[in-house]
Amino acid sequence: MSVFRRKPRAIAPVAETKLQWSDDAEQILENGRNRLVVVGAVFALAFTLVGARLIDLAVLQGHDANQTALNDEQRPSAERADILDRNGVVLATNLITASLFAEPRRVLDAADAARKIVLALPELNEQEVEKKLSGGRAFIWLKRHLTPKQQHDVNALGVPGVGFRDDRKRVYPHGNLVAHVLGYTGIDNEGQAGIELQYDEQLSTVTQKASAATNGDPLRLSVDVRVQFALQQELSRAVEEFSALGAAGIVLDAVTGEVLAMVSLPDFDPNQARTASSNAMFNRASLGVYEMGSTFKAFTTAMALDAGTVKIGGGYDATKPLRVARFTIRDDHPKKRWLSVPEIFIYSSNIGAAKMAVDVGAERQKEFLGRLGLLQRAALELPEVGRPISPSRWGEISTMTVAFGHGIAVSPVQLTSAMAAMVNGGIRIDPTLMAKQPMDTPQGTRVIKTRTSSIMKRLMRLNVEEGTGSKAKAAGYLVGGKTGTAEKAVAGSYQRKALLSSFIGAFPMNDPRYVVLAVIDEPKGTKKSFGYAGGGWTAAPVFGRVVSRIGPLMGVAPVDEESKSVRNAMFIRVKAGG
Amino acid sequence: MRRTLSVAAIILTALMSYGLYNMKYEVRRLESRLAELQQTLTSGRQAVKVLHAEWAYLNRPARLQDLSGRHLDLQPVQVGQLTGLHELPVRSEEPGQKLAQKSAMLLPTAGGKTQ
Numbered sequence: 144m145s146v147f148r149r150k151p152r153a154i155a156p157v158a159e160t161k162l163q164w165s166d167d168a169e170q171i172l173e174n175g176r177n178r179l180v181v182v183g184a185v186f187a188l189a190f191t192l193v194g195a196r197l198i199d200l201a202v203l204q205g206h207d208a209n210q211t212a213l214n215d216e217q218r219p220s221a222e223r224a225d226i227l228d229r230n231g232v233v234l235a236t237n238l239i240t241a242s243l244f245a246e247p248r249r250v251l252d253a254a255d256a257a258r259k260i261v262l263a264l265p266e267l268n269e270q271e272v273e274k275k276l277s278g279g280r281a282f283i284w285l286k287r288h289l290t291p292k293q294q295h296d297v298n299a300l301g302v303p304g305v306g307f308r309d310d311r312k313r314v315y316p317h318g319n320l321v322a323h324v325l326g327y328t329g330i331d332n333e334g335q336a337g338i339e340l341q342y343d344e345q346l347s348t349v350t351q352k353a354s355a356a357t358n359g360d361p362l363r364l365s366v367d368v369r370v371q372f373a374l375q376q377e378l379s380r381a382v383e384e385f386s387a388l389g390a391a392g393i394v395l396d397a398v399t400g401e402v403l404a405m406v407s408l409p410d411f412d413p414n415q416a417r418t419a420s421s422n423a424m425f426n427r428a429s430l431g432v433y434e435m436g437s438t439f440k441a442f443t444t445a446m447a448l449d450a451g452t453v454k455i456g457g458g459y460d461a462t463k464p465l466r467v468a469r470f471t472i473r474d475d476h477p478k479k480r481w482l483s484v485p486e487i488f489i490y491s492s493n494i495g496a497a498k499m500a501v502d503v504g505a506e507r508q509k510e511f512l513g514r515l516g517l518l519q520r521a522a523l524e525l526p527e528v529g530r531p532i533s534p535s536r537w538g539e540i541s542t543m544t545v546a547f548g549h550g551i552a553v554s555p556v557q558l559t560s561a562m563a564a565m566v567n568g569g570i571r572i573d574p575t576l577m578a579k580q581p582m583d584t585p586q587g588t589r590v591i592k593t594r595t596s597s598i599m600k601r602l603m604r605l606n607v608e609e610g611t612g613s614k615a616k617a618a619g620y621l622v623g624g625k626t627g628t629a630e631k632a633v634a635g636s637y638q639r640k641a642l643l644s645s646f647i648g649a650f651p652m653n654d655p656r657y658v659v660l661a662v663i664d665e666p667k668g669t670k671k672s673f674g675y676a677g678g679g680w681t682a683a684p685v686f687g688r689v690v691s692r693i694g695p696l697m698g699v700a701p702v703d704e705e706s707k708s709v710r711n712a713m714f715i716r717v718k719a720g721g
Numbered sequence: 722m723r724r725t726l727s728v729a730a731i732i733l734t735a736l737m738s739y740g741l742y743n744m745k746y747e748v749r750r751l752e753s754r755l756a757e758l759q760q761t762l763t764s765g766r767q768a769v770k771v772l773h774a775e776w777a778y779l780n781r782p783a784r785l786q787d788l789s790g791r792h793l794d795l796q797p798v799q800v801g802q803l804t805g806l807h808e809l810p811v812r813s814e815e816p817g818q819k820l821a822q823k824s825a826m827l828l829p830t831a832g833g834k835t836q
Binding site: 234236237238239314316317318369372376619620691694695701 | 770771781805
């Protein structure tokens with residue numbers, strides 16, 4: 144029975160009314176109770192849900208909440224990640240500085256304010272400051288990155304309408320040392336060159352990332368500052384001694400492909416990159432491409448031995464200069480006789496190398512150098528990587544000149560990486576500037592047979608013992624290598640006096656781990672070098688000294704070079720049948 | 722019965738309101754403490770960064786070389802100063818006779834040479 148049926152009954156007998164009342168009231172109460180129960184059930188359900196959700200959040204998902212709180216931790220916004228060397232030494236970091244800004248609308252007397260500010264910061268121009276202050280803009284920077292003393296001085300002036308803001312400045316504690324690898328950043332800490340530009344996105348995307356763990360993780364390079372310093376210092380010495388224009392050097396781990404040091408001289412201070420000249424900024428080690436000269440004979444020899452066109456006991460006649468078309472190929476150290484393959488290598492015979500390459504043929508030479516990565520840009524993590532220059536028409540004459548490193552220009556990085564493949568057992572590995580995990584040995588591609596690589600090691604050792612590279616010796620370390628002396632092509636012709644002298648080698652030669660390259664740009668002969676400025680006199684000693692310094696650092700055990708076992712391991716027959 | 726229930730409900734409501742307020746103020750207090758800690762953390766981190774940078778700056782190889790050249794008698798390690806364990810001669814005479822025998826047993830290569 145519904146309540147709505149109830150009608151007022153005004154006049155009714157008392158007894159009857161009473162009975163009616165109680166009847167109705169019971170009905171109403173019944174209805175009311177029913178409704179209360181329904182409403183109560185709905186509320187109870189709602190509260191149960193809320194309660195369940197609370198338990199769910201607080202107890203079951205409590206761990207997640209903790210994580211959320213951790214993630215919530217305020218990281219400094221726009222904080223650029225640090226760059227470290229392979230041992231965790233800081234190479235680039237940020238420091239908080241104060242930057243001076245002005246709100247010109249709130250400046251009362253622009254002329255007076257400008258005069259005062261210039262008093263505290265004499266390097267600013269008063270007219271310019273006044274112009275900035277009197278323009279009706281809302282906000283303007285007056286000077287970025289003040290020193291604490293400057294900040295104090297400006298603060299003491301009490302000029303209204305100017306203030307400081309926390310700013311972050313990129314700082315390179317090592318200054319010039321790793322300049323070309325790191326590059327530098329602009330005023331707003333954006334990468335402008337080197338690693339800073341290459342990894343700009345990765346270094347600057349710090350906040351608002353899903354996982355807190357990867358936020359602001361520093362970038363770890365393969366470079367070792369100690370090795371870098373040894374190389375830089377020895378190259379600087381050579382540049383000074385031989386009044387050279389510049390120099391470049393690389394130390395490469397032949398097994399992992401990691402670049403341990405990369406130096407280009409002259410260098411610059413990335414803390415003040417804007418004042419550096421473009422010559423100093425130029426990365427000779429990766430961006431510059433040069434005709435490398437005789438160091439290419441190592442590739443020619445390996446190629447010929449690997450292809451089987453000549454045996455290690457074979458050789459070529461180098462009695463007379465080689466005439467091809469209008470070119471004449473001569474030897475720098477003429478022996479005027481038949482030379483065996485090891486002799487061609489250690490006396491650095493152009494004629495022998497040219498003949499060796501002709502037997503292999505242009506096609507196979509081109510393909511071989513391509514496999515060594517000498518015909519395309521090096522895959523290094525830098526924006527400044529030079530494109531090699533190779534002959535457009537690879538005819539017989541090109542085959543001959545390329546055999547001894549002329550008519551083809553490559554960057555020092557390419558040369559070093561290709562040389563690593565010669566001595567590490569024949570595997571080419573892309574060079575890298577990123578630190579690798581100790582167990583992470585890259586696959587690489589096989590370019591020469593292990594046997595050929597073994598012969599190359601002996602030849603390079605022999606060259607240091609008896610050939611052009613004797614000044615590269617480093618007592619206690621079994622070094623081997625090849626000199627290179629190339630005449631620089633200036634305005635289309637080769638200059639006899641403008642040389643690019645180099646030495647590339649590896650150590651320890653019985654199981655090469657490190658490849659070291661030293662290139663010196665236009666050294667001048669000195670009294671001490673008897674006027675010679677070739678690779679054997681200028682770059683080879685740099686190599687020797689660098690190896691002596693980094694050998695102990697890298698934990699390479701010294702050996703007695705004269706001991707019988709070492710000599711046997713490095714033995715190679717120089718004269719055919721002799 | 723009904724009355725006790727009502728009283729209980731009222732008391733419960735009062736208690737819960739009190740608890741809620743307490744909780745709210747506690748959270749507010751904790752939040753300001755959190756902000757404070759985060760502030761300390763940030764400035765601490767910043768200080769660590771500055772110190773790291775200074776450490777790297779003061780440990781520049783060029784500076785270390787200069788300092789050690791001026792104040793220490795240290796020289797770069799010469800090759801002759803390095804040797805392997807197997808090249809060490811075994812101490813055979815008087816004082817460490819037993820020790821030498823022991824080490825000869827421990828180091829078979831070294832022991833092998835003297836026998």
